[in-house]
Amino acid sequence: xxxxxxxxxxxxxxxxxxxQGPLYKNGIPNVSLICRCCGFQPGxxxxxxxYTYEAYRNEWIQNGAxxxxxxxxxxxxxxxxxxxxxxxxx
Numbered sequence: 444x445x446x447x448x449x450x451x452x453x454x455x456x457x458x459x460x461x462x463q464g465p466l467y468k469n470g471i472p473n474v475s476l477i478c479r480c481c482g483f484q485p486g487x488x489x490x491x492x493x494y495t496y497e498a499y500r501n502e503w504i505q506n507g508a509x510x511x512x513x514x515x516x517x518x519x520x521x522x523x524x525x526x527x528x529x530x531x532x533x
Contacts, residue, residue, distance in 0.1 A: 456496045457481035457503065458528035480525070482511030500531070 452462040459480035464473055472486030481503045488494045494502075503509075510516040523533055 453528050454478040454481060454483060455529060456483040456500050457508075458525040458531065460525070460528050477511065479512040479515050480510055481508075504533075 451460060452465045453460045454462055455466055457478060457480050459478055462476065462478060464476055466473060466476065466483075466485040472490065474484065474486040477484045481500070483496075483499055483503075488499055489496075504522070508522050510520075526533065
């Protein structure tokens, strides 16, 4: 039996490595995608509200780095380890 390995993507804002798709494809924002960790929505938070990844990340962290979908937060979640996925070190 053949099992297909599911592909996940990394959020460029918070480093969450279980996005269902890329934030952008060919430069076009995937507006239907919202990061389950930091809540970033491409095409809205950046284009409409004017956030850069860094500004959104900094505000999210300053506000306690709370999960957008708290029920999906891993039991042993570590922000510093997650941020390493995008080469951000606190």
